[in-house]
Amino acid sequence: MKNHVRERRDDAGLSQADLASAVGVTRQTINAIERERYDPSLELAFKLADYFDCRVEDLFDPNLVST
Amino acid sequence: MTQTLNSNTGQLSRMRRYRHLMFSVLLGGVAISLGLRSLDYPLVAEVVYLLGFFGFLAIWQGTSIQLFDERERQIEERACAVTLTITAFALIFGASAGRLLPLLTAYSYPTWLNAVIYAFIGQFIVFAAVYGWLRFRT
Numbered sequence: 001m002k003n004h005v006r007e008r009r010d011d012a013g014l015s016q017a018d019l020a021s022a023v024g025v026t027r028q029t030i031n032a033i034e035r036e037r038y039d040p041s042l043e044l045a046f047k048l049a050d051y052f053d054c055r056v057e058d059l060f061d062p063n064l065v066s067t
Numbered sequence: 068m069t070q071t072l073n074s075n076t077g078q079l080s081r082m083r084r085y086r087h088l089m090f091s092v093l094l095g096g097v098a099i100s101l102g103l104r105s106l107d108y109p110l111v112a113e114v115v116y117l118l119g120f121f122g123f124l125a126i127w128q129g130t131s132i133q134l135f136d137e138r139e140r141q142i143e144e145r146a147c148a149v150t151l152t153i154t155a156f157a158l159i160f161g162a163s164a165g166r167l168l169p170l171l172t173a174y175s176y177p178t179w180l181n182a183v184i185y186a187f188i189g190q191f192i193v194f195a196a197v198y199g200w201l202r203f204r205t
Contacts, residue, residue: 020079021078021079024078024079024133024136025136025137025138026079026136026138026139028138029136029137029138029139032138038138038141040137040138041137043137044137
């Protein structure tokens with residue numbers, strides 16, 4: 001699923017490891033989400049949205065599936 | 068935010084430490100057991116082997132922290148599904164070959180392959196039972 005996690009993380013000046021620590025997953029999971037190779041669970045999507053203080057739909061776009 | 072980051076960093080490093088410990092105990096148990104077996108202590112070797120396995124289980128189930136994240140669990144589930152699919156193909160074609168080859172050729176089917184086929188059948192019976200139970204529960 002297309003997402004804006006990398007942009008949000010870059011804007012916040014965080015590394016993948018920092019974000020991973022903040023939401024309680026491994027760095028590899030954040031990397032997989034950013035590369036659109038893994039769609040997070042609802043729980044993790046909400047955690048990420050909460051962390052970046054935005055709505056889930058601002059972070060993830062279900063209509064834009066990467067090819 | 069910094070406090071949350073620090074506490075989660077600690078949790079992730081604990082997770083990594085526990086995972087290393089878990090697999091070290093298991094592999095250590097196997098390695099020591101093989102060593103003891105080669106030194107002709109088969110009974111002690113089995114005890115060490117089982118201790119390694121139970122140590123692995125104790126760390127996995129006993130710790131209060133989550134040792135694997137959601138992506139790792141999903142990878143495990145997909146690996147299980149792919150393995151089951153491969154096993155299904157091996158069972159379908161293996162069983163068919165086992166029936167046809169002795170009929171059509173002079174080839175004598177090795178008996179140990181029958182044991183493998185029955186093991187696969189057993190695995191699918193267990194799968195069906197577990198599937199039914201999970202379906203009933205949810």
